[in-house]
Structure formats: C-alpha cells, structure tokens
Amino acid sequence: MKRAIIDLGTNTFNLLIGTIHGRNLTISHSTKEAVMLGMGGINQGKIAEDALDRAKITLTKFKEIAVADGVTEILGIGTSAMRGAENASELIGWAKKELEIEIRVISGDKEAELIFKGVSLLHDFEEDGMIMDIGGGSNEFILANKSGVLEAQSFNIGVSRLYQMVDQPEIFTPEIRERIDRFFEAETKGFFTNKQTPHLIGASGSFETLYEMMHEERFPMDQQMKELPIDQVRSLIDWSLKATLEERMDNPWIIPMRKKMLPFAAYSILWVMEKLQTERVSICPYSLKEGAFTADLS
Structure with missing residues (x-):
C-alpha cells in the first residue's frame, strides 16, 4: 500500500x-x-x-x-x-x-534507529561504519557493521541550535570554534573515545550539499551510495569555515536554507572526522523517512 x-x-x-x-x-x-x-x-x-x-x-x-x-x-x-x-x-x-x-x-534513540534502517536499505555494512545524520536540533550517530547496530546515540548538537547559541554570526571565528568545541565535548560525554572508525557515512542532508559543491551538479536521484574523495572533503570544509556569508550566498551549489548554517555543519563533520580518524566518507541518500517505511510505528 x-x-x-x-x-x-x-x-x-x-x-x-x-x-x-x-x-x-x-x-x-x-x-x-x-x-x-x-x-x-x-x-x-x-x-x-x-x-x-x-x-x-x-x-x-x-x-x-x-x-x-x-x-x-x-x-x-x-x-x-x-x-x-x-x-x-x-x-x-x-x-x-x-x-x-x-x-x-519520537525519541532520539528511535530517530537513530530509523536512520539506521533507512541507510541499511542501500548499504550492507561489510565493514564497521559510523553513520552521521546532521539535523537542525540533534545529530545522530550510529556505529554499525554486518551484525547490526553496535552503538547509537542522539545528541542535541544540531546546526540550528549551534547557530542560534552563538547569535547567528556571518563568519565562523576562532572564538566560535573554541566555544563549539567545549559544547561538543560536554554534550557527547565521551561517546567518541576510542571509536576510531575509518568509514564515515553521511545520511543525506548536509553531506549532499558537499557533493553538490564538489561536483557542481545536483545530487543524483539514482538512490545509490556515493563516496567522496577525502582530500576534497577536507578542502570543502576548509572553504566553508573561512567563507564569508556573501561568498556562501553567491555559491549556487549551496541550497538557500544551508547558506547561513553551512560552517556549523562543516565544522560538525570535521570534528567527528578528527575523533574517528576518518579515511573514507560516503553519502547515503536514505535516512529517517526511508527507514520509517520499514518500521512499525503504531
């Protein structure tokens, strides 16, 4: 049906x-x-x-x-x-x-569960992978392998929270970075300690924007996983953190709703990559809403 x-x-x-x-x-x-x-x-x-x-x-x-x-x-x-x-x-x-x-x-735990179910429709987890779903209010992290979910958490560190917490700045300054570092450490409570996981899987959203900026084309509608060259990911993150609001507004590959908050999404990805010692970044176009199709939400 x-x-x-x-x-x-x-x-x-x-x-x-x-x-x-x-x-x-x-x-x-x-x-x-x-x-x-x-x-x-x-x-x-x-x-x-x-x-x-x-x-x-x-x-x-x-x-x-x-x-x-x-x-x-x-x-x-x-x-x-x-x-x-x-x-x-x-x-x-x-x-x-x-x-x-x-x-x-739904709870943060349920959100993480549905995100995993959505990603699992396209990805088989032949190796350990950390799913990262960047939201406006919370970010979900799901460590999984072919056996299923190993650990999952939802943290209230989404980009809208961050953006408003530091008074909606136009430029991502070193002072903002230091404040967000402290906030991330306090909110994640050691979750990333000893979780070196080379494969980071971005669930749609902000990760698709990285793809579009990199390839200068809209994210394909073929419902397939995409891998991004790690050096180009780091380069785009660096640009996103340094770019002025005017430069972001002028970039046609950043969708309007992400232009103001892009530095916060970029830094969130960078912070997690450093924690995990990421070597590979993939994008899955499926996430919560796709996972909801597989779940009993009654």
Whole structure:
C-alpha cells in the first residue's frame, strides 16, 4: 500500500510517498521545504509563532500532494525541535483536526534507529561504519557493521541550535570554534573515545550539499551510495569555515536554507572526522523517512 511519511525536522520538512517490498523502496514522490521549525525558539524549549505558521502552511501543501497521489495513510514524525518544545501539542492537535495527519514525536534513540534502517536499505555494512545524520536540533550517530547496530546515540548538537547559541554570526571565528568545541565535548560525554572508525557515512542532508559543491551538479536521484574523495572533503570544509556569508550566498551549489548554517555543519563533520580518524566518507541518500517505511510505528 502506498504511504506518505512526513519528517518534521528542525530545519526541513521532508515528504516521501512510496511503497516498500522487502528492501525495495519504490518512491513515487519526494519533496522538502525549509520550514525552520526551530528558529527563534529551539534553545528556549518552544516553537515560535512564525515557525508554527510555516509548519501549518507546509503540512497543508504536503497533504494536498499526498491526496493527489492517491495516498490515504499519512504519518508525521516529529524530531528534535518538537521533542523539546512545550507547545508542540499545538501543532500536533492542529494537524490532527484540520488535516487528519497524525504526528508522532519520537525519541532520539528511535530517530537513530530509523536512520539506521533507512541507510541499511542501500548499504550492507561489510565493514564497521559510523553513520552521521546532521539535523537542525540533534545529530545522530550510529556505529554499525554486518551484525547490526553496535552503538547509537542522539545528541542535541544540531546546526540550528549551534547557530542560534552563538547569535547567528556571518563568519565562523576562532572564538566560535573554541566555544563549539567545549559544547561538543560536554554534550557527547565521551561517546567518541576510542571509536576510531575509518568509514564515515553521511545520511543525506548536509553531506549532499558537499557533493553538490564538489561536483557542481545536483545530487543524483539514482538512490545509490556515493563516496567522496577525502582530500576534497577536507578542502570543502576548509572553504566553508573561512567563507564569508556573501561568498556562501553567491555559491549556487549551496541550497538557500544551508547558506547561513553551512560552517556549523562543516565544522560538525570535521570534528567527528578528527575523533574517528576518518579515511573514507560516503553519502547515503536514505535516512529517517526511508527507514520509517520499514518500521512499525503504531
């Protein structure tokens, strides 16, 4: 049966419509909108009024797309911004009453589980790999091999939190880097100690932007893993950390919603690469929403 999954992310709402048979996911429609649900409130534990308005407009649009595609079952999945928001119930109640869309707010552990399930549809984990999913509110890390998940954690260190925590700067300064270093160390609580894992697997999102900047083309829609040359990854990270906001705005391969927060995503990747002693970087276009197709969320 054709289903629709809406991933209500802290920065982006993603709609995925399709059917799944075993590990075969057939996608009939996929789209995303930069809702910025966490902007103006995530670090205060609320969803700002203008963010609620943007969310309602986008959910209405997604419902229309799903209905036009013949979908009767639509499930919304709330993540970090909704987990920590005291007024999340307002959006949940509105979506149920006005659109007949049920939104289930999941834990960080469940989010990591669904991300692993999504990546596993395309990647067989013949060797140990660390999945990294960069979100606006939280980042998920899943260490896995062919036996399955070895360890998984969700940390509230997403790029929107960071960006707002340091007052939305235009340039990523050494002072900001030092502050974020301290924040990462405090929040991850030793998770990366003795976890040298050469293969870093980026789950869609910001990693796809690295691909697009590197190849000067949009990320392919062929539903295949992509490997990026490690030296070019480091070069792009270095540029992203040094570039002014004007330079990022002028780069056509950085999608609009990532132009302001790109240095924070880039530094997040660099910090993890140094911790893991990364030698390979791959991108998986599947993540939470694809994983949700394989899971029982009842």
